[in-house]
Amino acid sequence: MKKFFTSESVTEGHPDKVCDNISDGIVDAILSIDPYARTAVECAAAFDTLLIMGEVTTSANVDYEQKAREIIKNIGYDFGTFAYDTCKIIVAIHTQSPDIAMGVNASVEKKAGGDEADEIGAGDQGMMFGYACRETEELMPLTLSLSHKLAKRLTDVRKDGTLPYLRPDGKTQVTVEYENGVAKRVDAVVVSTQHDDKVSQEQIRKDMKKYVIDAIVPQNLMDENTKIFVNPTGRFEIGGPEGDSGLTGRKIIVDTYGGRCAHGGGAFSGKDCTKVDRSAAYYCRYIAKNMVAAGLADELEIQVAYAIGVANPVSVSINTRGTGKLDDETLTKIVEKEFDLRPYSIIKSLDLRKPVYAQTASYGHFGRDGFAWEKTDKVESLKKYL
DSSP, rough: EEEEEEEEEEEEHHHHHHHHHHHHHHHHHHTTTOOOOOEEEEEEEEEEEEEEEEEESSSOOOOHHHHHHHHHHHHHOOSSSTTTTTTTEEEEEEEOOOHHHHHHHHHHHHHOOOGGGGGOSSSSSSSEEEEETTTTSSSSSSHHHHHHHHHHHHHHHHTTSSSSTTTEEEEEEEEEEEEETEEEEEEEEEEEEEEESOOOOOHHHOOOOOIIHHSOOOOGGGGTTEEEEESSSSOOSSSHHHHHHHEETTHHHHHTTTTTSOOOOOOOTTTTOHHHHHHHHHHHHHHHHHHHHHHHHHHEEEEEEEOOTOOOOOOEEEEEETEEEEEHHHHHHHHHOOOOOOHHHHHHHHTSSSSOOOGGGSSSSOOOOGGGGGGOOOOOHGGGOO
């Protein structure tokens, strides 16, 4: 059976990603001084104005405005209405609600005499998902992996001077044709990139093919029927917050698995590790990746759900979509035995009180080297179940 699937990515200069980068940059600045800080930092950007808002409880003294300007400059906005040195910045930060803090500081289980790992309750209710599959070396969906790499390549050739006419905003999209669940070919590639007013669309199309698409998409996946679209509207000079508003947490599918599995709805950027929207989603990826790497399934989706102030998840569910070497119920029991899903244990296992979040804000939170949740250190202990 033949079917097509598509995923997209965006560059760090996309207005939503500008906000994600600022939110996570502020989180890291705070954590570098106060590892136990509570943060929920969100940004909104439009035309010439940035609003930094949310709740922060910390002993750290961070200049939010200065940090935001540093990040905007690094992204590349030294021109236009949203230039790093001229844009207006409004800061509206307050401390964490004591009602929320009460549940995080001591879980229901801890109050009932639980052990050390019961110390922290979930920072909110909700469900989180993790996913892994065998389509790529990094155990991620091929469509999303290629989309992220194309977006990163757009930024690289801009910043290294290869294509100096490029500007920070951009989007990429890849459609793959599958046959009986196996990726056969790339059917379509879409690249939209902001540019200056001096370059022709003909030159942009030629350069995108040579320096971006051909550098990323394997030639064996391209054929004469592969469709390539570069700046389909014909012009993309105005971009970033000057061209469209941006919000922290609006690219949740780009950030996770490109639509290949369910999403709990919670965003990541701007949040500290007591927020299970972030930490539990990272741990779910860690579980899924280790289970697939161990050979227990070729594709695996895990869902966990929490109640605010409660350490243990209220549910754990596995779906291997028929690829499991054992049935899903058995695999769920293995997960519950081998992995501790209480927030305290997740934070300790993945060392999440370190300032590691700024680097997650662009080009995906998963499938990239250097993150603790991408380790496959549980593989050998899981193989005993085969």
